[in-house]
Amino acid sequence: MKQAISSDFKLGILGGGQLGKMLTLAASNWDVNTYVLDPNPDCPSKTTATDLTVGSFNDYDAVYAFGKDKDVITVEIESVNIEALRKLEEEGKQVFPDTKALSIIQDKGLQKQFYSDNGIATSDFELFETTADIRTAIENGTVTYPFVQKLRTGGYDGKGVAVIKSETDLNLLLEGKSVVEQMVNINKEIAVIVARNTKGEVKCFPAVEMEFNPKANLVEFLFSPAAISEAHENEAEQLSRSIVEHLDFVGLLAVELFIDNDGKMFVNEVAPRPHNSGHQTIEGNVTSQYQQHLRSILGFPLGSTAITLPSVMINILGEEGYEGNVVYDGMEKCMTVEGAKFHIYGKKITKSFRKMGHATVIDKDLESAKKKANYIKEHLKVIA
Ligand SMILES: Nc1ncnc2c1ncn2[C@@H]1O[C@H](COP(=O)(O)OP(=O)(O)OP(=O)(O)O)[C@@H](O)[C@H]1O
Ligand SMILES: [Mg+2]
Numbered sequence: 001m002k003q004a005i006s007s008d009f010k011l012g013i014l015g016g017g018q019l020g021k022m023l024t025l026a027a028s029n030w031d032v033n034t035y036v037l038d039p040n041p042d043c044p045s046k047t048t049a050t051d052l053t054v055g056s057f058n059d060y061d062a063v064y065a066f067g068k069d070k071d072v073i074t075v076e077i078e079s080v081n082i083e084a085l086r087k088l089e090e091e092g093k094q095v096f097p098d099t100k101a102l103s104i105i106q107d108k109g110l111q112k113q114f115y116s117d118n119g120i121a122t123s124d125f126e127l128f129e130t131t132a133d134i135r136t137a138i139e140n141g142t143v144t145y146p147f148v149q150k151l152r153t154g155g156y157d158g159k160g161v162a163v164i165k166s167e168t169d170l171n172l173l174l175e176g177k178s179v180v181e182q183m184v185n186i187n188k189e190i191a192v193i194v195a196r197n198t199k200g201e202v203k204c205f206p207a208v209e210m211e212f213n214p215k216a217n218l219v220e221f222l223f224s225p226a227a228i229s230e231a232h233e234n235e236a237e238q239l240s241r242s243i244v245e246h247l248d249f250v251g252l253l254a255v256e257l258f259i260d261n262d263g264k265m266f267v268n269e270v271a272p273r274p275h276n277s278g279h280q281t282i283e284g285n286v287t288s289q290y291q292q293h294l295r296s297i298l299g300f301p302l303g304s305t306a307i308t309l310p311s312v313m314i315n316i317l318g319e320e321g322y323e324g325n326v327v328y329d330g331m332e333k334c335m336t337v338e339g340a341k342f343h344i345y346g347k348k349i350t351k352s353f354r355k356m357g358h359a360t361v362i363d364k365d366l367e368s369a370k371k372k373a374n375y376i377k378e379h380l381k382v383i384a
Contacts, residue, residue: 002071004298005030011298012037012070014057015077016045018345018355019274022282023076024048026290032298037066044345060084067093074251074297076273078106079154096198096297097251097272104247105272108179109152115267118246120239122267123258124182127152131173134180146183151176157355158217184266188259190226191277193289194240195252197296202244204237205285205292205305207257208277213317216353221373222313223366224280228259235265243270252293254278276315276355283341283360284311310366312373316342316357316382318350324384326350328357334380337372339363349384356382 002009011027013020016038024034025048036049039056046052055062057077063084067073072094073085086099097105104110115122126143128134137143145167151160151174162172163183189212193205209226210219226233240255247253254275256268278289287295287303295302318326326349334340344357359376363369 004032004072004294004300009033010035010070012067012073013045013049014063014066014073014075014080016040016043016049016052017076018044018343018347018357020045020076021048021345022279022343023074023274023290023293024050026288027294029291030294032294035066035070037062042348044347047346057081064088067095072096072297074273074293075102078102078272080106082106094297097247097249097253101247101249101272105270107152108150108155108269109177111269112179112181114246115243118242120242120246120267121265123184125179128178128180131175134173134178135170137180143180148181148183149173150179150181152178157353161217163217184258185261186258187261187263188226188228189268190228190232190236190257190259191222191275192236192240192255192257193252193275193278193281193292194237194244194255195292195296195302196244196249197302198250198299201302202241203292203302203305204240205278205281205289206307207233207236208280210277213353215320216317218315218317218353218355219276220315220317220377221370222277222280223370224284224311224313225307225366232259232263232265239265239267243267251296252278252289276358279343279358280311280313280360281305282343283362284309309362309364310369311360311362312366312369313358313360314373314376315355316344316359316380318352318354318356318382320352322382322384323351324349326356327383329381329383330379334359334376337361337375339369340372340376350382 016036021044033050036045057080063081067088146165149162189210190207207226208224211221213220254271282288339362361369361372
């Protein structure tokens with residue numbers, strides 16, 4: 001492979017959202033040239049990438065044309081055109097993660113099948129073509145309440161997930177091919193970010209704990225390290241290692257896990273890219289998830305994942321009920337919080353619960369960091 005740190009190397013990134021932006025910023029520190037493909041000419045990566053090509057990462061021709069002159073191609077979103085990437089792979093391009101892993105992860109049905117085929121603990125599930133089939137299965141008693149229905153493709157940030165507790169929730173069922181999962185009695189939701197490089201070296205970041213916004217069903221707070229036993233920490237690491245090894249994966253993989261009320265651990269889902277549950281690594285760990293992703297796909301040794309200071313990450317979400325040109329109200333007060341680092345993604349338009357930015361608070365004491373993060377939640381309002 002051409003030396004990644006050289007003047008003529010081109011890293012192609014499908015997607016130019018906030019994850020792409022933070023990835024291009026990390027690449028810029030090493031003077032690695034980044035080329036981004038995104039349909040939005042004003043996407044967050046616009047100001048940070050070496051160059052932005054406006055086009056759809058779901059479109060065969062756009063992805064193929066984009067990839068042709070890049071040295072390595074990676075993604076910041078999993079819903080990309082796999083056929084074009086496969087053609088580029090066949091022509092000798094390096095695509096990390098590869099299309100075999102991407103095509104499994106892109107489809108929540110294939111993902112669940114992969115876990116059960118490889119003995120990786122996950123909640124029981126069944127695949128369905130239509131909501132009518134789910135209703136029939138309920139009548140036959142093969143599907144019982146409560147359950148969680150997920151569209152196999154295209155979901156994100158809790159969109160594409162329906163929690164069905166009883167018959168009265170059946171109107172929430174989503175039309176399309178889906179997975180129906182047994183509801184887990186969740187005690188904690190944790191995540192492990194694991195990287196595997198081109199030589200097969202594997203490193204995991206210590207587990208983090210997530211707290212969800214109950215209304216939006218997306219992560220609001222993240223705590224690093226997670227308050228879990230050493231046994232659970234080891235189990236989470238073993239599961240994460242097992243997934244990357246069974247997938248023969250190269251790149252960064254975020255593994256979302258549940259610990260239930262009996263202390264049993266299940267894999268929920270994985271994402272083949274930097275992830276919301278690794279934002280705090282920028283300030284709270286020796287190596288950030290973005291640097292680690294670059295190390296893993298560019299042929300470098302992996303960096304230390306050790307925590308330097310406890311941290312709390314808070315997603316800065318669009319205030320409910322506001323839509324339009326964004327205003328960050330209360331920023332001045334929040335800038336006084338010691339140890340708070342702000343990342344504003346640069347999305348022009350805010351919407352209810354849209355991820356507009358995040359803040360990470362680092363502190364010697366996690367409890368004190370939580371108080372500071374709560375202060376930010378109360379005082380920073382994203383309005384239009
Ligand atoms: N089997 C389950 N039992 C209980 N709760 C679940 C189950 N599956 C999902 N959930 C809840 O719904 C949330 C969203 O599910 P999931 O992570 O599959 O969807 P997603 O849209 O891909 O989310 P994101 O993009 O935020 O990661 C989970 O974090 C969890 O809180
Ligand atoms: Mg999830």
